[in-house]
Amino acid sequence: xxxxxxxxxxxxxxxGNHTASVIFLHGLGDTGKGWCPITDSLSRDLPHVxxxxxxxxxxxxxxxxxxxxxxxxxxxxxxxxxxxENRAEIMMAARMTDExxxxxxxxxxxxxxxxxxxxxxxxxxxxxxxxxxxxEDGLAGGKEGWKxxxxxxxxGWLPLQSSFQQVLSARAAQIPIFWGHxxxxxxxxxxxxxxxxxxxxxxxxxxxxESLTLGTEHNARCTSALPQASDVEGGxxxxxxxxxxxxxxxxxxxxxxxxxxxxxxxxxVP
Numbered sequence: 001x002x003x004x005x006x007x008x009x010x011x012x013x014x015x016g017n018h019t020a021s022v023i024f025l026h027g028l029g030d031t032g033k034g035w036c037p038i039t040d041s042l043s044r045d046l047p048h049v050x051x052x053x054x055x056x057x058x059x060x061x062x063x064x065x066x067x068x069x070x071x072x073x074x075x076x077x078x079x080x081x082x083x084x085e086n087r088a089e090i091m092m093a094a095r096m097t098d099e100x101x102x103x104x105x106x107x108x109x110x111x112x113x114x115x116x117x118x119x120x121x122x123x124x125x126x127x128x129x130x131x132x133x134x135x136e137d138g139l140a141g142g143k144e145g146w147k148x149x150x151x152x153x154x155x156g157w158l159p160l161q162s163s164f165q166q167v168l169s170a171r172a173a174q175i176p177i178f179w180g181h182x183x184x185x186x187x188x189x190x191x192x193x194x195x196x197x198x199x200x201x202x203x204x205x206x207x208x209x210e211s212l213t214l215g216t217e218h219n220a221r222c223t224s225a226l227p228q229a230s231d232v233e234g235g236x237x238x239x240x241x242x243x244x245x246x247x248x249x250x251x252x253x254x255x256x257x258x259x260x261x262x263x264x265x266x267x268x269v270p
Contacts, residue, residue, distance in 0.1 A: 009054040009100065012039050016047030020113040020149065020269035021104040023052040023097065025122030027155075029069045031055045035119075038258065045262050049269065050109075052100055056093075056122075072096075072125050080157045080192050090128060090159050091137040097129035098142035111141060113269055115150040117178075120188060120251065123156025131172040131204075132164070145169025150268035152261060153179040155251050157188050158196035165203050173206050177241045178264040180257040182249025183213070190245060197243045209240035216246050216254035 010032040026034055032053030039051045056070040063075040073089035097116060104114050118126040132138075133145035141147070146169070156179070158164060181193045201208040242264070246254050 004058040006057040006096075007055045009052050010036070012036070012043065012051035012053065014046075014048055014050045015043060018050050018109075019048045020046075020115070021050045021052060021109050022046075022152075022265065022269075023054070023100050023104070023114065023116045024152070025054060025072065025097070025116075025118035025125050026056065026070075027118070027120035027122050028061065028071050028075065030119075031070055038253065041258065042262055042265070046265055046269075049265070050104075052104070054096070054100060072121050075121070078187065080188060081161070081195065085160060087160060090125070091134065093125045094129040094132070094134065094142065095137060095139050097125060098139035098146075101129075101142075101146060101148075102140040105141075111147050112149050114146075114148055115152060115265065115269055116148060117150075117152025117154065118156065119154045119253070120156060123153040124159040126151060127153060127156065128159050128164075130175060131169055131200075131206075132167040133169040134167060145171045147171050148175050150176045150178065150264065152264070153177065154253055154257070154261075155181055155185055155188055155193075157192060158199060161196065161199065164199075168204050172204065174239045176239055176264070176268045177206070178261060179241060179243045180246065180253070180260065181243070182216075182246050182251065182254065184248050185251045187251040194243075197241060201241060207240035208243065209238065210242040210244070212243070213245040213247055214256055214260075216249050216256050 032055045035053055056072045058070050060066040060068050061071055061075055063077050072093040074086045077083035116126045116130050130148055130151040135143050183190045200206045246257055
């Protein structure tokens with residue numbers, strides 16, 4: 001299945017002294033430009049961050065009657081727990097992410113000051129690129145596993161779940177992870193996201209440090225939490241998974257989620 005050559009990433013330069021970089025991968029059918037309003041808003045609180053917004057190549061998507069659109073890899077079906085996956089294309093997308101990370105490292109930003117993230121399909125790629133070691137398929141730090149500043153997963157899913165544990169990086173448990181998900185997401189169901197976070201914490205050894213359900217607005221209060229959960233503000237750069245569910249939120253990013261994301265980034269790459 002042929003795909004187009006993607007355009008160079010969109011770069012949002014820092015407004016202050018550049019000390020950290022965030023690489024964010026868009027979702028299916030979108031482009032890096034679609035996230036500019038959000039990165040522009042976040043940049044006000046993160047003047048030291050350079051934003052790298054790559055564009056996915058265009059190709060057919062089986063789940064959409066083979067319609068051609070921007071995508072990181074083909075989606076066979078939307079049953080993420082059992083559908084067949086195009087492993088070669090998923091690995092290629094992770095390798096493309098390796099290249100973007102390495103460019104930041106070559107420019108003088110340590111990997112510990114690089115955060116990768118994504119929305120929906122982009123989040124699936126970010127999970128693979130950020131948490132696995134790929135000796136044959138990875139590039140540079142992707143071969144043994146990156147030591148990143150953090151990982152951001154918005155409305156995402158775990159790719160290659162049947163073999164994910166086998167390629168897990170030895171550094172995966174050391175990486176801070178923010179996972180935001182709407183409880184009414186009709187594309188990546190919330191129960192599916194819960195199952196995947198459980199797999200990461202029970203089978204892959206990544207500590208669950210927080211599991212909260214919140215409203216979607218800035219001032220919304222928490223409705224449930226793990227008894228031992230710490231707030232996202234605690235422990236700057238501390239490793240482990242922070243899973244935040246947003247009540248009645250759909251397959252999108254809500255205001256409270258953006259505020260929480262800003263708080264997370266301030267702490268992992270201050």
